[in-house]
Amino acid sequence: MADKLNFSLVSPARELFSGEVDHVVAPGSDGEFGVLANHAPFMSTLKNGVVRVLDGETVSMRLFVRGGFADVTPNGLTILAEEAVDLATIDADALEKDIDDLRHKLMAEGADSPHHLALEEQISYLKSVQAEL
């Protein structure tokens, strides 16, 4: 077996994953990229999307990140996500409900509310998470 890649994914709230994997595919802002062991030093900003962790040829974990950075050094790959969630732990019904709640809130707030933009962004974020389920 080839070398393993040291991968960790952290969000401000907590460390979601830390360990050795074979292959990680991340949503870079200029396009998706894959990182294997012994990758050249590389740094990229991330857009909202799915980070896929592969062991061998199979996807072992899918994590949705909301922007952030990927830092590849000889020591491994570190993803600093602003917000991240393991797709396997998401409850589809609860997510649907959250989106609905936010929609109602948005309606109630009216178009000139200062929270308008933030709410819309949150909805579109949750929707993109939903689309990946």
Next chain:
Amino acid sequence: MASLKELKNRIGSVKSTQKITKAKQMVAAAKLRRAQEAAEAAKPYAKRMANVVANLTSAMDGSLGPRLLAGTGDDQVHLLIVVTAERGLCGGFNANCAKLARQTITALQNDGKTIKVLTVGKKGREALKSDFSDLFIDHVDLSEAKDDFAPFAIGLGKDLAARFDAGEFDIATIIFSEFQNVLVQSPKTAQLIPAVSPDDADLVDLRGAIYAYEPSETEILEVLLPRYLTTQILSAMLENIAGEQAASMTAMDNATRNAGDLINKLTLQYNRARQAQITKELIEIISGAEAL
């Protein structure tokens, strides 16, 4: 000598004080556990972020970077951000932080610098108000924060970046209590702007390879630095709150023990007084009987 009734009342009041301090101690202990977990959970991100910034900046020439990194090239106007608790009853916790702030302000003023102060948390503001109220520029109220400090940290980070861009200050330093363990919280200063990477960051040996950036190095730094700022503020707030609860727990524990000692002493006094009175009454009866 106080009368028996007075002593009895006194004991009663100390007992109820002890109940209150005991309850406060238990509340602080429960809150401490949560605050400590939050502070611990945020550490990996802050540490990795610091490492990334350290790696990036070590690779580039400091003077060429964005202003948040390179600074204004001046050090005349200092902004101090003093982070303290919203509540008292936690021993010397707030006082220590305010003391360090006072020393820092005085030292900088002696060097002829202009100082501005931004306070986070009510207690620090109150402590510094008497001497430095003319230096205050803003205040962040954390009493609404409950357990979620992220919005406050993000807000303050944006505010600082905007003030910096407007040229309101050259150097920003944060003063907060570092949570070392439950018994030790030491006030500490850390420079926020221009960004400095901590001394203990692990610089990665690139083994001669060159970093590739996507999009460009400056674009990454421009996104990364404000976030680094926010992360530092957030971890300062989290350590501050964990420290507050720890200090409060220790202070209340001491108070409970003090109250216990006091109750023992008062009870002893009470019993002596009671015995003295009984003896006195007996003597009166006996000498009355003998006189017959």
